[in-house]
Amino acid sequence: MVKNTSFDPDKLVLTKDEILAFCDKVIEKWNKHPSKNANNILAMTAVKASIVWTDEDSLKAIWGEIINWVFELLYENALSQGKNDNVDWSTVMKKLKNKK
Helix, strand or coil: CCCCCCCCCCCCCCCHHHHHHHHHHHHHHHCCCCCCCHHHHHHHHHHHHHHHHCCHHHHHHHHHHHHHHHHHHHHHHHHHHHHHCCCCHHHHHHHHHHCC
16 A cells, blocks of 8 residues: 655645635625624735736645645644633643634
8 A cells, every 4th residue: 555645734736716715705704794894805805806816826826825824823823822821731732623
């Protein structure tokens, strides 16, 4: 049995259409409370426009970096929150593991 070692969680494999569909889902969620989320809807609409104008290779490079940053930010945010709330690290990790 040959093991596939080419998996790279930082490599973006989503297509332009899949990224746009994600943006649509976010806008749809925010449209449930449009007055509260008006600025967010406007900003995400601008993000969608930039995605439409950007070629697939550039999208993969840009969104691949965003994915890298998100994981780093989530990690740093969890550490900071744990420190600020005087929560022990094992509790923070358990919450991260169970978050879906």
